[in-house]
Amino acid sequence: MNLRTFLIFVYLVTSIPLFLFFYTDISVWLSFFVNYLFITAITYYHLEVEKTYSPFLSAYIVFNFLFFIVAPIIQINAIDPEVNTFINFFPYSSNVVIYTNAVILFFNIIFFLSYVHFKSKRVYIKALPKSPSPFTPIIAITLVIICAVILITNFGFLINEIERANWMKPDTSVGSLLIRKKVLFLVPLGGVAICFSYLRSKVKLSRNSIIIFGVMLIMLFILLVLKNPLTEKRNALGPIYISLIYLFFPKIINKNAKSFLFLFISMIIAFPLISALTHLRITFQEMIEHPEEIVEYLQKEGILRAFSTLHYDAYANIIATVDYVKLNGLEYGHQLLSSLLFFIPRGIWEGKPYSTGQVVGDHLIEEYGFRFNNISNPIVSEGYINFGWVGVFLMAIALSFAIIKLMQWLNSGDALKEIISFYFAIHLLFLLRGDFTNGYAYFIGTLLGVVVIPKIIEKCITFSFSKSKTSS
Structure with a gap:
């Protein structure tokens, strides 16, 4: 079959x-x-x-x-x-x-x-992947430093989010949450895409390749810490995790039939289960102390229900x-x-x-x-x-x-445009459900974090080194 x-x-x-x-x-x-x-x-x-x-x-x-x-x-x-x-x-x-x-x-x-x-x-x-910039190692190191600063300065916020029950309102404002969760916390995804694109273009092992591979692993770890099931709902985690699957294992979902089957099965089975876990009205500590409440909840809330x-x-x-x-x-x-x-x-x-x-x-x-x-x-x-x-x-x-404009990005060969366009394809499930204000704002924030900030850093570094070479 x-x-x-x-x-x-x-x-x-x-x-x-x-x-x-x-x-x-x-x-x-x-x-x-x-x-x-x-x-x-x-x-x-x-x-x-x-x-x-x-x-x-x-x-x-x-x-x-x-x-x-x-x-x-x-x-x-x-x-x-x-x-x-x-x-x-x-x-x-x-x-x-x-x-x-x-x-x-x-x-x-x-x-x-x-x-x-x-x-x-x-x-x-x-399109074939664009040739990596000669300054990619410096760009990657700069990005990982920025990501580390983001993690360190927001570590207390993450702990509060883990301890906060799902029904409780956060202490911070809506604007602050949007900047943190939808902009800053998504910068590592852009960094991972840049690093992976560089590694994919290199045939021979080199010192730069080893450095960028290590940087990519660090940024991937930071991303998974910033975006985890204990602090985010499924509508935020789904596009990120599925985008990582597309990035590292494209053969799983790089055809229409594959992506359709993947999303169809996910929405029927996986997401209802994730929903059950992310919408439990108990804290993380209570989950550890009383795991039987999770089992009881899953038994009561079946997939069809x-x-x-x-x-x-x-x-x-x-x-x-x-x-x-x-x-x-x-x-x-x-x-x-x-x-x-x-x-x-x-x-x-x-x-x-x-x-x-x-x-x-x-x-x-x-x-x-x-x-x-x-x-x-x-x-x-x-x-x-x-x-x-x-x-x-x-x-x-x-x-x-x-969608057609983003389809052009998906085929552009630009690592950042490709990952954000695929992200949008999965985010579309949330955008279509609405409301439009949240769906639109969340995507614009992600666009800033994944594409705009890394590209600004890339342009600044490229301009600085090019100017220094010209002056010398």
Whole structure:
């Protein structure tokens, strides 16, 4: 059995029982089935037609299948008739489900057509790795010193994060957390990529190669200390660890079928298990002292049950967003300001909009008695809340355009651009789930840490040595 055949088998094994045991109105059943058929068509294109390596489309398909097909079907099946609400307390209605599925289908159609259109404008050929700079050893040593300083100066913060229970709020501000966790703590990933690219280009063993190999191991260790399961959630760890797999063992996921299978299995089995561990409401010390609580939690929260939890609330929150627009009207781009201008502190901009997840969460609290406002909000409804169907159209085009641009980076031969573009492909699972403010801000922060800071250091060192040689 080859890989494609196995993929089809897994896909059918998951899909057939899902629809076979989906007990609902025929109109609701058909609305999900039409969306499923279109996602299946994209999957066929991705695995059988598309020749360019696109982990982006793999992530897009897996997200849609799990969050907009599997999760809502399981959740609707599990609705208590006496309560008759979704997991976010919004009342179930067949009409609103059909409408929501129509919005999702429209987004998927526009995204796929624009993806194929933008992609047809360019032939993607994997470029050879760029020749390393003669100053790479100095750049690598400088980066490892900076990474060591980052680790040492933030060691106390890491200890506090390990000891802090998941439900407790951090002591530091949101801005400080963003700079630390999403910028500074990601600098080692860029350093590892530079070192590995240098080592891959060298055939003969040399003193510089040995030095850079040692530096790479140190930066990899620092990265794993800064980004570990005790201080981060799965949406932050997944893109980093999978990017490292792509960097060191590319044959595992360097084909569309491989990346699709990897992400499909990860989202169904691995991530629910990681979710169980990272969302335990106990401290690290309590885990050590009472390991039976972990076993008991895993027994209670099975993999199938995970899709009926708030970790998979994306679909229900699109419905809530549609309801918000119905009652309050469109935002006409107001909500996008909080995303695009996330770096402006609220102390300076007093009227800064709150994230869409918080706005819709407050709506659920006020209208339906939901418990909290820290919820996801998919990119589909980000477009809808701003400009309605036109916003859905524009957001789908913007997403496909961004993916095609990053696909160029993935094939550029530049080590830093390649690793950040692959990182984005995995981060796409988080970005699509939303809300957009957090997904966008987190990626921009990672872009600064992985690409911008190392490139600034590289340019400064190259300029300094070139200038010294010229003056001499």
